[in-house]
Amino acid sequence: MSGSVTVGYMNSSKIDAEYNVYTDIPASQIMYNASWASPLTTAPLDTTIFEQWNGDVYAAFLAANDTAHPFVQVLLQAYQVWYDNGGKNAGALLPFSPSTGTSTMYDPQAAWSSVHFADLSPLVVRTIPLGVNASGFTVPLPNAKMVAAELSFQGSPTTSAGQIGNDILQSLVHPQDFRRF
Secondary structure: OOOOOOOOHHHOOOOOOOHHHHOOHHHHHHHHHOOOOOOEEEOOHHHHOOOOOEHHHHHHHHHOOOOOOHHHHHHHHHHHHHHHOOHHHOOOOOOOEOOOEOOOOHHHHHHHHHHOOOOOOOEEEEEEEEEEOOOOOEEEOOOOOEEEEEEEEOOOHHHHHHHHHHHHHHHHHOHHHOOOO
16 A cells, blocks of 8 residues: 555545655655565555445455454454444445445555465556655656556456455455465
8 A cells, every 4th residue: 555646535536645655755755765675566545445345245254253253353343443433434435334344445455465466466557667756645756666556457446346355355254265475
């Protein structure tokens, strides 16, 4: 997770200085220029704004809320606490509640990408010169390091994000079957 390259919060056509970058611009600039971070892959708002899990994907997750699935129990309990203490006011593309689905799950796609870096489908990844400017925007810069940016999906954003969400949720429900690299 890092930035907003072509799309902003709430699927806006205006890019945003994304929270993780804006709160520490110098650290973000160092990360984008680090020689050890090569190749660097980023999951910007362009795609993570669609990571909202509901429908069949979320129903399967709710069905696993029992003592046999402690990860699921802890996550659902934490989600309820977050929701009850102000999370229900968070912005999201679709309505959400602990009984119907999640708010926008920005960070899990970045974690998923780190495990599936060899095959990031259903994402469309473009390699572009990307950096962080002085205002905290993640933008293409002429002399920036080349970065693999997850900028769109191969299919519909909702379906594609659902595929990623299903993979993540299944790894929590059935950790013994989780694909490791």
